[in-house]
Amino acid sequence: MNNKKYSPLLLTVIALLLAIFGHSFYIYRFFKDGTIFTGPNDGLEQMLPMQLYLYDKFTSREFFYNLDFGLGGDYYTDLAYYYSTSIIFFINMLAVRFFDLFFNFQVDTVTFWAKNAFFISIAKSTxxxxxxxxxxxxxxxxxxxxxxxxFLFLTSAIYFRFTLYWSFFSDVFIFLPLLLLGIERYIQDEKKGIFIIATACIFINNFYFAYYQVLFGLIYFVLRNIFRSEYDTVKRGKQWINFVIMAVLGLMVSAFAFFYGAKSFLQNERAPYNVKIPLFDPFDQNANIFYDNYLVIVLFITLQALLTFKFYKNYFYRFFAIMSIALMLLSFTPFIDSVFNGFSAPQKRWHYLITFFTSGLIGFYIMKFKEISIQNYLYSLIPGFVIVFMSHHYIDKAVTWVWLLPVIAIIGLIVLIVKDDAIKQTFYYLLIAMMIILNWDIVRVHNKLDNYNPGIDERAKMSYIESSVYDSPLQRQIVDELKKKLKPGERIDWRVLEQDNTPMYQNFNGVSLYSSIFDGSLIDFYYKQLKINIKEESLSRYSTFNSRSNLESLMNIRYLVRKSYQTDIPENFKLIADNGKYKIYENTKMIPFARITSNVVNSKDLTTPIDREHAMIDGIVSDRLATNYKINPAQNLLSEMKVTPSGAEWIADNKTLKVNPPSGGLVIDIPKTLLKQYKDFYVDMHVQLQSPVTNHQININGYANNRLFQTSKYRTHYDDLMYRVKSPKNGKILIGLTGGTYQLTINGIYGEDYKTLSKVNQTNNYTFTDKGNKMTVQLKSSKDGYLTVPITYRDGMRAYVDGKKVNVERANYIMSAVKVDENTKTVEFRYTPPYFYLMVAISLIGIILSVLYTRNSSGERKKIKYVFSKNKKQELV
Incomplete structure (x- = not known):
């Protein structure tokens, strides 16, 4: 056999065909059942809506900020974890834009982006x-x-799991080999360009996985630096010097993107993960990486390769064997999962490294396969067969691919036994073909059992996307009709069930967002200052305002859309339409989008959420400005009410409550005088489940608040909670709890009569226009004070009063305010991420320096001489 090289074009065609074959199972299911190539959880709730949203913004030449990003914000920074700086997504976006010019795709629908997922995954795999x-x-x-x-690496179980649920995760399958290629090209040939390009691309594409790549790239380089191969030409010390220089240059090139990804991570507020991490994971079904692991499946051939010790004389064979063993062993300890996740909660996202090194080891094994002795080959089969067939017998998940193992073993044996070269080569090719088929069937079965399991399969359909549980024509019709009535800056409080990114794909200004990263000031606003209760506890979500009318008005919500059976309607909203399935409510006590006030309350002077609401309505709340106005503090009514356990008992100083299963809690009796006086009550309490470790529910007069178990990675760790309760006709507030023992303290109960909100002057003396990064308020009349708008404040927000630049104040925790006087006519708000032009300049300088550095390097050679020993000649195929 000759060591034939493929032309780049032929190689690309072969890679494309292999990628299509690897995806053929998914393509078949799409045409047969309408099964989408996206998980119905994070895939439909985050990935596709975000792709649609960013495509719309970028193709409209809006690159940074918009009021429709949740409550408004910098999507360039906050979505850097996902797609806003992704090279892969930008290439995909350009391709979509190009073809859309000719074929007029409906790019504003999730169904388009669900179909696009097939094409981009095949392209990535190629x-x-x-x-x-x-x-x-x-x-x-x-x-x-x-x-x-x-092929084994790019059509593996973990590649498809990453791509199905978090498609940006699988970008690492391109950048890992590119990074290692860059390292090898310098160590062996002293060529620097690929490493700089790979480093820049990794840091630009995704800051989170840049950490993974840098960590492993450093490990790889140190091992290659210490244990040199016969092909290495650059001295150890010189390697360190130049790799540091190249890494810095790559980082400089990436500055315009990486800086904002890192910034988004640093300004995202999350509670530290303080749960004790065990030394080892439980050795259960999910620990079996050779049979039906939910994440990664190591082909049994890897064990044959590891047991063929005669090949360990080859440097790279030995390197890949040792790395495979080390990584497989490390997969059993969650400590390594934590290390790769920034020493935070353990996450098994580094396991693609196992697949990469075992796939490479199999390649080396096949390359040298004909040199194996028959005896060694037969011995090496035993461990893999024992593990797989015992797993098949004892694990309650039968897989079809197990029966391909003896077929492949027999074909391999024939290759070693047959003497005729033509027959030997035919069976050698057949062996490779059967390994490709084995990998394909492993992935097919894995996805049926683990990715498209019965709980998910029915939701992973095109029909699901177009239904009322996600995005129906009726919902879009309602939204479109309401948008025609909205004034600029006004919002609609609506989401489909728990789809917090509904506003992204139904294209309206909403009040919810589902993103792993968003600005920490929103966490402070929701959980600390206002104690807004989110129905489904999550670190990554915020939505609505627990039906608190003051907040709905402050954030300029004009309309509220609810399913006909939903009853969580804020006070001061009137029903204006009912089609039997959906009810639409209009806010009768709107607060103007732009208000001028001279009343300032320092945030330190406010102690309760209801006081903060009133202060924001009467004036502005500021961390920096001095107080010149006082509100009447809300009275704590708890002492006037009677609190008694029901199906529960106090066991320690009325602070620990034992709730009998299945549920029990507290009953609060409200005096009739208070019922007549107040329309709503705010119940402020601390609730923390002590035991057992389980998800649980807090139900307040029918409002079900679902809380995560104590050690959950996604728990907010905010246990000081507030619930809005509409004044009950029976005079009782029922606090229902799932069975268990709770640390529980009722801090206070406050009444709300909405007199403060009713006093607001609803006259609109302004015109507001919204053009994304540029938002303008034209005042018909003005006065001395602070113009306050519910434009979410971010560092980088600038304002111009009648063309003159002025400081923007953070007001009301997340709003923007500027000082104006009686002569002010126009106030313009603009946003650019902080230091953006400086970062662009650093990137340009990095590009120039990289070009000069690589061109002027004496190490760039046109011809490279490899050193071969007499008994270590290059292998031929």
């Missing part, structure tokens, strides 16, 4: 196979095994 191929060729693997290794 690119990853090519990058892997060139890396494996660089470390002396012959062409056909290099293609096989690339």
């Amino acid at each position: 690119a990853g196979i090519l990058a892997s191929y060139y890396y494996f060729r660089k470390i002396k693997m012959t062409p056909l095994p290099a293609l096989l290794s690339g």
Whole structure:
């Protein structure tokens, strides 16, 4: 056999065909059942809406800020974890834009982006196979095994799980081999360009996975630096110097994107993960990485390769074998999961490294396969067969691919036994083909059992996307009709069930967002200052205002849409339409979008959420400005009410409540005088489940608040909660709790009569226009004071009063305010991320320096001489 090289075009065609074959199961299911290539959880709730949203913004030349991003914000920074700086997404977006000019796609629908997921994944898989191929060729693997290794890596179980649920995760399958190729090209050839490009791309594409890549890239480099191969030409000390320089240059090039990704992470407020991490994971079904692990499945051939010790004489074979063993062993300890997740909650997102090194090891094994002795081959089969067939027998998940193992073993044995070269080569190719088929069937079964399991399969359909539980024509019709009535800046309080990103894909200004990262000031606003109760506890979500009318008005909500059976309607909203399925309510006590006030209350002078609401209505709340106005503090009514356990008992100083299963709680009796005086009551209490460790529910007069179990990675750790309760006709507030023992303290109960809200002057003396990064208030009349608008404040917000730049104050915790006088006519708000032009300048300088550095390097050679010993000649295929 000759060591035939493939032309780049032919290689690309082969890689594309392999990628299509790897995806064929998904393509078949799409045409047969309408099964989408996106998980119905995070895929439909986050990935597709965000792609649609960013495509709309970027193609409209709006790059940074918009009022429709949740309550408003910098989506360029906050979505850097997802797609806003993703090279892969930008390439995809340009392709979509180009083809849309000719075919007029409906790019404003989730259904389009669900279909697009197939194309982008096949393209990513193709690119990853090519990058892997060139890396494996660089470390002396012959062409056909290099293609096989690339295929096994880019159509693996973990690749598809990443792509299905969090499609940006699988970008690492391209950048990992590209990074390692860059390291090898310098160590072996002293060529620097690929490493700088790979570093820049990694830091630009996703700051979170940049950490993974840097951490492992450093480990890889240190190992290669210490344990040199016969092909290395650059001295150890010189490697360190130049890799530091190249890494800095790559980081400089990425500054315009990476800086904002890192910034979003740092300003995202999350409670530290203080749960004790065990040394080992439980050895259960999910620990079996050779059979039906939910995340990664190591092909049994890996064990054969590990047990073929004669090949360990080859440097890269030995390197890949040791790395495979080490990574597989480390997969059993959650401590490593925590290390790769920034020493936070353990997350098994680094396991793609296991697949990469075992795929590479299989490639080396196949490359040298014909040199194996029959005896060694038969011995090496035993462990893999024992593990797989015992798993098949004892684990209650039968897989079809198990029966391919003896077929592949027999074909391999024939290759070793047959003497005729033509027959031997035919069966050798058949062996490779069967390994491709084995990998394909493993992925097919894995996705049926683990990714598209019965609880998910019915929701992973095109029909689901177009239904009333996600995005129905009726819902869009209602939204479109309401948008025609809205004034600029006004919002609609609406989401489909728990789809907090409904506003993204139904294209309206809403009040909810589902994102792993958003500005910490929103956390402070929701959980600390106002104690807004989110129905489903989550670190990554905020939505509505627990039906608190003051907040609905402060944030300029004009309309509220609810399903006909939903009763969580704020006070002061009147029913204006009912089609039997949906009810639409209009706010009767709107607060003007732009208000001028001279009343300032310092945030330190306010102690309760209801007082903060009233202070924001009467004036502005500021952290920096001095108080010149006082509100009447709300009275704590708890002492006038009777609190008694029901189906529960106090066991320690009325602070620990034991609730009998299945549920019990407290009954609060409200005096009739208070019922007549107040329309709503705010119940402020501390509730923390002590035992057992479980999800639980707090139900307040029919409002069900679902709380996460104590050690959950997604728990907010905010246990000081407030609930709005409409004045009950029976005079009772029922606090229902799931069975268990709780630390519970009722801090206060406050009444709300809405007199403060009713006093607001609803006259609109302004015109507001919203053009994304540029928002303008034209005043018909003005006065001395602070113009306050519910434009979410972010560092980088600028304001111009009649063309003159002025300071923007953070007001009301998340709003923006500027000082105006009686002569003010126009106030313009603009937003650019902080230091953006400086970061762009650093990136440009980095590009120039990188070009000069690589061109002037004496290490760039046109011809490279590899050193071969007499008994270590390059293998041929």
